[in-house]
Amino acid sequence: MDLASVNSLSYEDFVEVFGNVVEKCPIVAAAVWSRRPFSSLADLEASYNDFIDTLPESGKEGILRLHPDLAGRDLQGGTLTRESREEQGKAGLDTLTTLEVSRMARLNTEYKGHFGFPFVICARMNDKVTILRQLEERLG
Numbered sequence: 446m447d448l449a450s451v452n453s454l455s456y457e458d459f460v461e462v463f464g465n466v467v468e469k470c471p472i473v474a475a476a477v478w479s480r481r482p483f484s485s486l487a488d489l490e491a492s493y494n495d496f497i498d499t500l501p502e503s504g505k506e507g508i509l510r511l512h513p514d515l516a517g518r519d520l521q522g523g524t525l526t527r528e529s530r531e532e533q534g535k536a537g538l539d540t541l542t543t544l545e546v547s548r549m550a551r552l553n554t555e556y557k558g559h560f561g562f563p564f565v566i567c568a569r570m571n572d573k574v575t576i577l578r579q580l581e582e583r584l585g
């Protein structure tokens with residue numbers, strides 16, 4: 446889809462295409478549609494970033510809270526979005542041992558109890574070793 450096509454999308458179609466750029470937050474796409482026409486892909490990306498940056502802390506925390514746990518019940522239950530399924534799969538989180546799943550669940554629960562939102566990391570740029578290391582480091 447070229448830029449002219451993106452800029453000519455109805456807001457319904459724009460949300461259909463770009464609604465999960467921010468995991469489970471189609472409202473961001475619905476809001477960003479108002480900023481068209483986009484002069485480039487970078488401009489579209491910047492529009493997303495600008496919208497999120499202007500949210501109050503509670504709004505940013507709300508976006509984090511809609512992220513599925515890594516190797517969590519959504520992955521185990523097959524209810525991840527396509528994007529998250531691919532991302533978590535690339536990190537090898539879909540082939541953890543039972544013991545590793547339990548350890549992730551315990552650490553995720555501890556993290557959410559401490560911070561009030563889930564541990565969020567770019568899974569496709571990590572693997573199960575670095576993800577577990579980062580999770581433990583952030584818990585201190």
Ligand SMILES: NC(=O)N[C@H]1NC(=O)NC1=O
Nearest residue numbers: 529532564565566567568
């Ligand atoms: N909790 C968390 O980081 N989840 C997201 N990260 C990612 O790359 N894919 C996800 O599902």
